[in-house]
Amino acid sequence: xxxxxxxxxxxxxxxxxxxxxxxxxxxxxxxxxxxxxxxxxxxxxxxxxxxxxxxxxxxxxxxxxxxxxxxxxxxxxxxxxxxxxxxxxxxxxxxxxxxxxxxxxxxxxxxxxxxxxxxxxxxxxxxxxxxxxxxxxxxxxxxxxxxxxxxxxxxxxxxxxxxxxxxxxxxxxxxxxxxxxxxxxxxxxxxxxxxxxxxxxxxxxxxxxxxxxxxxxxxxxxxxxxxxxxxxxxxxxxxxxxxxxxxxxxxxxxxxxxxxxxxxxxxxxxxxxxxxxxxxxxxxxxxxxxxx
Numbered sequence: 001x002x003x004x005x006x007x008x009x010x011x012x013x014x015x016x017x018x019x020x021x022x023x024x025x026x027x028x029x030x031x032x033x034x035x036x037x038x039x040x041x042x043x044x045x046x047x048x049x050x051x052x053x054x055x056x057x058x059x060x061x062x063x064x065x066x067x068x069x070x071x072x073x074x075x076x077x078x079x080x081x082x083x084x085x086x087x088x089x090x091x092x093x094x095x096x097x098x099x100x101x102x103x104x105x106x107x108x109x110x111x112x113x114x115x116x117x118x119x120x121x122x123x124x125x126x127x128x129x130x131x132x133x134x135x136x137x138x139x140x141x142x143x144x145x146x147x148x149x150x151x152x153x154x155x156x157x158x159x160x161x162x163x164x165x166x167x168x169x170x171x172x173x174x175x176x177x178x179x180x181x182x183x184x185x186x187x188x189x190x191x192x193x194x195x196x197x198x199x200x201x202x203x204x205x206x207x208x209x210x211x212x213x214x215x216x217x218x219x220x221x222x223x224x225x226x227x228x229x230x231x232x233x234x235x236x237x238x239x240x241x242x243x244x245x246x247x248x249x250x251x252x253x254x255x256x257x258x259x260x261x262x263x264x265x266x267x268x269x270x271x272x273x274x275x276x277x278x279x280x281x282x283x284x285x286x287x288x289x290x291x292x
Contacts, residue, residue, distance in 0.1 A: 005074035006133050010126075012067035013088065017122050019060035020115045026053030027112035034184035050108050054099075057111060061099060064092045064118070074133045080149045081140050083280060087125030090153040091118045097157040105197060109188055110164040117160055144219035152212040156272055158205030159244075163269035165198035166262040173258060195261060199251060202265055206244045213241050236275040243268040 030049035068089050072079035079085040098114045101107060136145075173191040175181035188194070216237065217227040228234060247264040250256035256264070 005070050009067045009070035012063050016060045016063035019056055020119050023053045023056035024115040031184050034187045061095045068092050078146050081136055084125050084129040084131055087121045091121035093153045094157040094160050113164040148215040148219055151208050155205045155208030158201050159269050159272050162198045162202035163266050165194050166265035169194035169262045236279050240271045
């Protein structure tokens with residue numbers, strides 16, 4: 001039964017990846033069409049590729065979530081106990097946040113970035129991080145695994161979108177300064193609006209990351225008898241928190257706007273990726289639960 005559920009999970013994951021590829025192509029075609037246009041801001045009805053791409057994202061996400069759910073049933077617990085499962089679930093949360101954030105603002109123009117991120121996460125996860133279903137290590141057999149890791153994935157999802165917006169902001173600022181740039185940027189919000197969107201999204205991510213840091217300390221006390229032990233993973237989680245705290249503080253009180261604000265957001269996201277990959281794979285410590 002476990003092997004069957006795991007095989008269902010893999011079929012759903014590969015199906016999701018196939019749909020994400022189609023979605024990425026549609027988002028790319030939409031960007032290409034924007035480049036070929038005169039740069040006018042037009043409504044979504046004039047963007048068939050964008051609408052098709054977003055519909056495919058929703059379908060891919062449904063398959064993606066199904067893959068995570070099947071893996072969870074096969075595991076007998078939440079599907080984020082090792083690197084493979086976290087890459088599966090966290091990328092699903094990134095895509096889910098992207099979908100639901102459209103109810104707040106139309107940010108579909110970063111859809112190519114989001115689908116590319118999901119494809120890379122799933123591709124690397126299935127080829128390099130995959131491990132068969134096996135019992136949880138005793139230290140992970142806790143309800144804190146549900147809370148701590150899920151909220152960390154939520155924070156990461158907002159940081160992904162915030163960094164994508166910051167990158168587009170840098171390109172837009174370059175265009176607005178009179179330098180030669182892509183025509184499609186004329187169809188996107190101006191640099192100030194992109195910066196405001198990025199800031200809001202990153203603040204939400206920072207709130208989740210703060211809770212991640214607190215929940216991790218509480219779990220550490222329950223599991224190891226201390227709230228803080230300077231373990232590598234703990235240190236990098238705190239470094240990420242400091243970078244984003246500095247980003248928020250510098251923008252709110254020191255007037256760091258424009259390129260400096262965008263670069264801080266990108267540096268923060270880079271530190272998240274460093275923590276997820278290099279720290280998890282190459283640094284030893286109490287948090288060595290990659291499963292590899």
